[in-house]
Amino acid sequence: MRPMLETAMSPHVLRNGVQGTTRYRRDGRGPAAIFIHGVGMDGSIWSPQIEALAAGHDVIAYDMLGHGGTTRPPSDARLSDYADQLLSLMDDLGVDKAHVVGHSMGALVALEFALTHPERCFSIAALNAVHCRTPEQRAAVDARAQALADGAASASAEGAMTRWFGDPVPPHLTAQADKVRRLLTSVDPIGYARTYRLFAHSDDAHNGRLEGLAVPSLFATGELDPNSTPAMSEAMAAKAPNGRCEILRGERHVMALTAPDTVNRCLSAFIDTVERGELGQPTRATAF
DSSP: OOOOOOOEEEEEEOTTSOEEEEEEEEEOOSSEEEEEOOTTOOGGGGHHHHHHHTTTSEEEEEOOTTSTTSOOOOTTOOHHHHHHHHHHHHHHHTOOOEEEEEETHHHHHHHHHHHHOGGGEEEEEEESOOOSOOHHHHHHHHHHHHHHHTTOHHHHHHHHHHHHHOSSOOGGGHHHHHHHHHHHHHSOHHHHHHHHHHHHTOTTTTTTTGGGOOSOEEEEEETTOSSSOHHHHHHHHHHSTTEEEEEETTOOTTHHHHSHHHHHHHHHHHHHHHHHTOOOOOSOOOOO
16 A cells, blocks of 8 residues: 655635635646545545556645635635636646546536636546435535534534444444544534535536536446435436446445445546547446
8 A cells, every 4th residue: 555645735815815725645647637525524535546546647636625734715615716726726736637536525626627627627527426406405405504504513424424334334434434534523614614505505506507518527426325316427427518427336425435446447447538538428337
């Protein structure tokens, strides 16, 4: 296993004029692949993907606004703030173009970035993304956002653990669950609440826009993910001009951590196909 990467900092000026910084991890050589984590996490969650892809790619995993070692977003956080953060990081690191991979909230950021700056993307992979929630799903996520705003981060973390791992946590996932719990309970509560509020109200941010997605795109989720459902990924892939969908059997929301080998094979197959210029467009696959 590769040693734990040291972190570095990149300057970033926020929309409100605050002089901020973005913490990131970087390893490998080759075409760039940038990873964006979900709400409540940080860039360390991508360690299995960094280890797998760094042999042939310049892999960058960073902490989004309000998470890890990165500056908080403005109080009226917008998706464009998070897309601007990625653009600033790429400019500072001299990365002209990248494969952009996002998980959950990070998938929303990746999509916003690809729609706004397609010339900076080789491809996009949206893992466990949300799209056009049902009224019931929206009510549940709104309640969680309000709980975080009211300071109930601990209860929110335990609810996430149950949704993401099950109750009880399967013995073979104990280490992964412990890592996620540590991140959820140590994240900056203000940055977390601001980002989660945005996440709760952005599931339709790309409705009507995916048809204009100009880069090859992968939409993948877990078969058992109740919040980022297979139906959502299938709908997004069907709308994107050059999209494909993969549903991973038996997996839940944090599948990049709980099933890293499967996710890495899925991502590598997609990225390799893009780099060879051979991308097809299956509407649904469960081979992984």
